[in-house]
Amino acid sequence: MELEYQFLLPLIIISVSSVAAVAFDAIWKNKNLNFSFSIFALLATLIAAAYTLTASNEAIDAIKAMALSDLISKHQIHFGGYSAYFDILFCLAGLLTIVAAKPFIKREYEEYNEFYSLILFSICGMMLISHSSSLLVLFIGIELMSIPFYVLAGFFRKSIFSVEASLKYFFLGAFATGFLLYGMAMLYGATGTLDIKEIGIIISQGEAIPIYLTLGIGLMLVGLSFKAAAFPFHQWAPDVYSGSPTVVSAFFATAGKAAAIVGFVIIAKEIIQFDVKSFQIADTARTAQLIIAFISAATMLIGNLTALVQKNVKRMLAYSSVAHAGYLLMGIVASNELGYTGIIFYISAYMFMQMGAFVIVSVFERNGNEKMSFDDYSGLYKSHPILSALMSIFMLSLAGIPPFAGFFGKYYLFLAAIKADFLWLTIVAVISSIISMYYYIGLILQMYFKEQTHGRLKSKVGMAKYTLLITAAAVIIFGIFPSLIVDLTYNFF
Amino acid sequence: MLETIQMEYYLILSAVLFTIGTIGVLTRRNAIIIFMSLELMLNAVNLSLVAFSSYYGDSAGQIFVFFIMALAAAEAAVGLAIILSLFRLKKTVYVDEVNIFKW
Amino acid sequence: MLTNFGIILLFFIIGFIFVGISIAAASLIRPHKPNPIKNATYECGEVALGSPWIRFNTRFYVIALVFLIFDVEIVLLFPWAVVFKGLGWYAFAAMLVFFFILTLGLVYDWGKGYLDWEKPNPIVPVLSDLIDGKK
Numbered sequence: 059m060e061l062e063y064q065f066l067l068p069l070i071i072i073s074v075s076s077v078a079a080v081a082f083d084a085i086w087k088n089k090n091l092n093f094s095f096s097i098f099a100l101l102a103t104l105i106a107a108a109y110t111l112t113a114s115n116e117a118i119d120a121i122k123a124m125a126l127s128d129l130i131s132k133h134q135i136h137f138g139g140y141s142a143y144f145d146i147l148f149c150l151a152g153l154l155t156i157v158a159a160k161p162f163i164k165r166e167y168e169e170y171n172e173f174y175s176l177i178l179f180s181i182c183g184m185m186l187i188s189h190s191s192s193l194l195v196l197f198i199g200i201e202l203m204s205i206p207f208y209v210l211a212g213f214f215r216k217s218i219f220s221v222e223a224s225l226k227y228f229f230l231g232a233f234a235t236g237f238l239l240y241g242m243a244m245l246y247g248a249t250g251t252l253d254i255k256e257i258g259i260i261i262s263q264g265e266a267i268p269i270y271l272t273l274g275i276g277l278m279l280v281g282l283s284f285k286a287a288a289f290p291f292h293q294w295a296p297d298v299y300s301g302s303p304t305v306v307s308a309f310f311a312t313a314g315k316a317a318a319i320v321g322f323v324i325i326a327k328e329i330i331q332f333d334v335k336s337f338q339i340a341d342t343a344r345t346a347q348l349i350i351a352f353i354s355a356a357t358m359l360i361g362n363l364t365a366l367v368q369k370n371v372k373r374m375l376a377y378s379s380v381a382h383a384g385y386l387l388m389g390i391v392a393s394n395e396l397g398y399t400g401i402i403f404y405i406s407a408y409m410f411m412q413m414g415a416f417v418i419v420s421v422f423e424r425n426g427n428e429k430m431s432f433d434d435y436s437g438l439y440k441s442h443p444i445l446s447a448l449m450s451i452f453m454l455s456l457a458g459i460p461p462f463a464g465f466f467g468k469y470y471l472f473l474a475a476i477k478a479d480f481l482w483l484t485i486v487a488v489i490s491s492i493i494s495m496y497y498y499i500g501l502i503l504q505m506y507f508k509e510q511t512h513g514r515l516k517s518k519v520g521m522a523k524y525t526l527l528i529t530a531a532a533v534i535i536f537g538i539f540p541s542l543i544v545d546l547t548y549n550f551f
Numbered sequence: 552m553l554e555t556i557q558m559e560y561y562l563i564l565s566a567v568l569f570t571i572g573t574i575g576v577l578t579r580r581n582a583i584i585i586f587m588s589l590e591l592m593l594n595a596v597n598l599s600l601v602a603f604s605s606y607y608g609d610s611a612g613q614i615f616v617f618f619i620m621a622l623a624a625a626e627a628a629v630g631l632a633i634i635l636s637l638f639r640l641k642k643t644v645y646v647d648e649v650n651i652f653k654w
Numbered sequence: 655m656l657t658n659f660g661i662i663l664l665f666f667i668i669g670f671i672f673v674g675i676s677i678a679a680a681s682l683i684r685p686h687k688p689n690p691i692k693n694a695t696y697e698c699g700e701v702a703l704g705s706p707w708i709r710f711n712t713r714f715y716v717i718a719l720v721f722l723i724f725d726v727e728i729v730l731l732f733p734w735a736v737v738f739k740g741l742g743w744y745a746f747a748a749m750l751v752f753f754f755i756l757t758l759g760l761v762y763d764w765g766k767g768y769l770d771w772e773k774p775n776p777i778v779p780v781l782s783d784l785i786d787g788k789k
Contacts, residue, residue, distance in 0.1 A: 081758055084765030194615055201622050208629050215636045222649050224633050229585060229646075232626055233576055236592035239619065240569060243596050243612075247562075247603040252611045617730055624726040628719050635712060 062121055062129055065137040068107040068145050072185060075099030076178035083171040096156055096174040100149045100181070107145035110138055133253065136191040140402065140550040144188035144320055151313035151409055152181045154525045158417045159305040161520035166303065166423070167214045176213075177309070180206040184317035187324075193242045193252045196321055200238065200285065203317055204231050207310060211302040219427055223301025230284065230294040238281025244274030258328030261343075264336025272342050275329055279349065282325065286318035288387060289356040292380045296364075299376035304423055307372070308416030311379040312409040319386050323401060326350065326390045351391045351483050357384030358490040366497050372419050372430045374497060375412070378456060381494060382408055388471045388483060395549065397474035402547040404467030407455065407536050411464060414529035415452040417522050418445060422515045429515060435501065437510035442517055446505045448530050455533045457498035458491055463536035470544075561602035568595035582634045582644040586627075593623050716768045723759045727752075 063070075075095070083092055118138045126132055156177060163169050183202030190196035208231060212224025246252055248270035249260040260266050280291065287295035299307040330347050334340040361381025368374040386408075389401035422429050439446040455462035468491065475484045519526075536543060568591060575588030597616045604612025638644055695702050734749055763769055 077755055077758060080762050084758075084762040087765075194611070194618065197615075197622075198618060201625070205625055205629055208633065212633055212636060216640070218640050221633070221636050221640055225582070225637055225646070225649065228630055228633050229576070229582075229589070232589045232630070233573075233592075235622075235626075236569070236572065236589060236596065239593065239596040240599070242615075243600045243603065246600065246612055246615075247606075250603075250607040250609060252615065614733075617733065620729050621726050624722050628722055631715065635715065 061117055062124075062131060065110050065113070065118070065121065066131065066135070068103050068110060068142070069135075069182075069185060069189060071099065071106055072103045072149075072178065072182045075102070076175055076182050079171075079175035079178055083175060087171065089169050089171060092171040092174045093156065093160055096178055097153065099178060100153050100156070103181075103185075104146055104149040104153075107142050107149065111142035111146065113138055134192040134195050135189045137189070140320075140547070141185075141189045143402065143547060143550065144316070145185050147316065147406060147409060148181050148184045148188070148313050151309065151316075151413065152177055154413055154417075154528060155305060155309040155313075158308070158420065158522040158525040159303075161518065161522060162305045162420050162423075163213070163303065165518060166425075167216070170213075173210070173213065176206040176210050180210070180309075181313070184313060187317045187321045190321070190324060191254055193245065193254060193257075196254070196324065197239065197242060199317075200321060201235065203314065204235070204285075207231070207314060210306045210309070211298055213306060214303050219301040220303060223298045226294055226301075227298040230291075234281050234284030234291070236281075237277050237284065241274045241277030241279075241281055244270045244277060246274075248274055254324060254328055258331065261329065261339060262331055262334050264334050264339055266336075266339060268336070268338045268342065271339060275342060275346050278325060279346065279353075282318065282322045283353055286315060286322055286383050286387075287380050288353050288383050289360050289380075290353075292357060292360065292383075295380050296373055296376040299379065300370065300373040304372060304416055304420035307376065308413050308420070311376070311416065312413045315379060315383060315386075316405045316409055319383070319390075319401065319405060322387070323390055323398065327393065327398075330390075330393050347391060347393070350387060351480055354384050354387035354391055355483055355486040357381065357387065358487055359384075359493075362490045362493045366493060368497075369433075370431050371435060371501065372416075372423075374432075374501075375415055375419065378494065378498075379412060381490065382412070382456075384490070385468060385471055385487060388475045388480075388487060391480055391483060392471075392474035392478035394474055394478055396470060396477060398550065399544055399548050400467065400470030400474050402550060403470055403536075403540065403543050404464075406543055407463035407467045407533065410529040410532040410536070411452045411455040411462075414448065414526055414533065415456065417525050417529070418449050418452070421445065421517045421519055421522055424516070432501065432504055433511060434515055436504050436508035438505040438515065440510065441515065445517060445519070445526075448526055449505065450502045451530050451533060453498040453502055455537065457495045461534075461537050463533045463540070465537065466540040558602050558606045562599055565595045565599035565602065568592075568598065580645050580647045582637070582646055585646065586630050586634070589630075590623055590627070593619055713771070716763070720760060720763055720769070723756050727756050 076099070079092055079095060079099070082088075082095060115138070121129070121137060122133070156174060159173065159177075160169070163173060180203045183199050183204070183206070186195055186199030186202060188199075190199055208224055208228040211227045212221050214220035242252075245257060248266040248268075249257045251257060251260065257266075261271070283289075284291040284294075299311055302310065326346075330343050330350075332340055332343060334343065358381050361377050361379075361384060365374050365377035365381065368377060382404075386401055386404055389397035389404070391397070392400075419430055422434070438449075451462065455464035458464045458468045468487075472484045472487055475481075475487070572588045572590075572592035572595060575591065576585050579585050579588065597619055600612040600616050600619075604610065604616075634644055637649065641649060643649070730752070731749070734745065738745060
């Protein structure tokens, strides 16, 4: 029992503190209190998660061997390994967002305490996704993440951009939830259990009812690709990301996307198996893999091609985040050790570089939707040498230029796809990376080699400088020492 | 001797309801009606979960249904709030009149 | 041989017969003396004023949300109550935690002043503003 509580600690801390943040807000109504409490809660969760990450495998095996009646998590929650690692990542993303958001929302709108509790709640949901070992927990996690997201998107409720983004996100997100749930119901019907591991076992024994299984896989693919903003359900992403407050978009595009991909991996890993006794089910799995491969290829191409024609930096970043979901899906298609490690590494790298890029946009942004076109950024290095250097680092990393983290992430994912005999997918990925270089490098050229035309941009960095420093440092460190992450995360999935 | 209604009938009804909900979301332009269609989709899922649950004699499916109901309530609260703030700004609840980003 | 569908059909038939007999019997027995007051819409004994198709104050919305908290609580409380005897104190504690979190929702509403009907500074929309589309 005590053993189990140790592993549950990160989840307990985050859920208790997100509820407590609401209570503090109701009683004291102090803005700085809620801000510092959220920082403190996220740090505590981070430390607890780091502790469970270092825990030995024997302890986790001991919990797995325990009887159902001795446990409070009833084998519905996965401990250690990738769960702990993603807990740390989500908490870091939350910390970076909160620190960058405080000056931003104060300047652009009005600081409400609800912002911090909403962030805490959605991180709680993301952590439940990464801990889920049952369809029920996965569903609760996805919804606990999504519902605060709908509110956060419409946080600037006097701005029509924000409210419209929120409305769109809400309708399409709830629509996707319907599909996801119907898929879950069908998977339950095909196997008779909600436990994801058991579903995998029943599928591999060929005992699942094929028609419900096929329906379930299809509907869940629709729902999950909606949540991960993959083709053909990516259309909401650019609109929502460019309409929401910029710091919130940073949070959606990094942590939200990472959580959706983790949920995708957890499901796909059990469904896509070829070592199956029933021929029909193996065939379904092969089709599902091929469909994910097509989704991945189309997502990369569409994301990068539409990003190419954007005139607005925030919208360009939104489309590029769609393209990055495509790269991440390659790891799921490959479904081998290298692919999963590649996903973990790429998510870690992507989280920092995309966050940094969005936060830089938020620093220059004025009046909701101004000062973020490509023309506004021309000749930026003269007035803001440090910020434009940081932006260049993030852009080079997003494009996948060697000394930065993005390169190694792409390298592992491409290698994994080749190993899984998906050479065509790798070729598509390489082509779309080359396309993406055009606009990433284009922004750098705009900043360094164009004359200022629209007058100097004003920046208000404030506390966002901590976020920028940490993200830039992480991008460089992960790029120079990729083995730090790879050694840690190998064999996680 | 009672002959029970077969599971397939429940599933067909659930699929029909789900399809009606989906078509409602895709074709209607009034935000409130889209919202009602979304709820219909969730309830269709509930029906098939309960049908499977009684077919397998396993209570997990019914527990799932309770959570879906709670989610539907939470979604109702947030969704109506968003529609309300849209109405405050634009004086309309028709989604085709809200098109800064083009739906 | 009676299938479940047969039972449902039987329910329908019995229901129709029951309602039909009641209405028929009532129309035979009751006196028939209509007058204007008797034909008016009954609204708690008051005379109805204006059209019922008015817009409700959006403040009712917040009250509805507070209701929703406890409405959904019943959904989750009900199965718990059915099997409560077999579960013991652990289930009781778990439900208390759940109840506490829900009550916190009410406390939040209270603390933020959403339960006060008279707001400190009500923003009264002026007709001319609505026509110009200012607010």
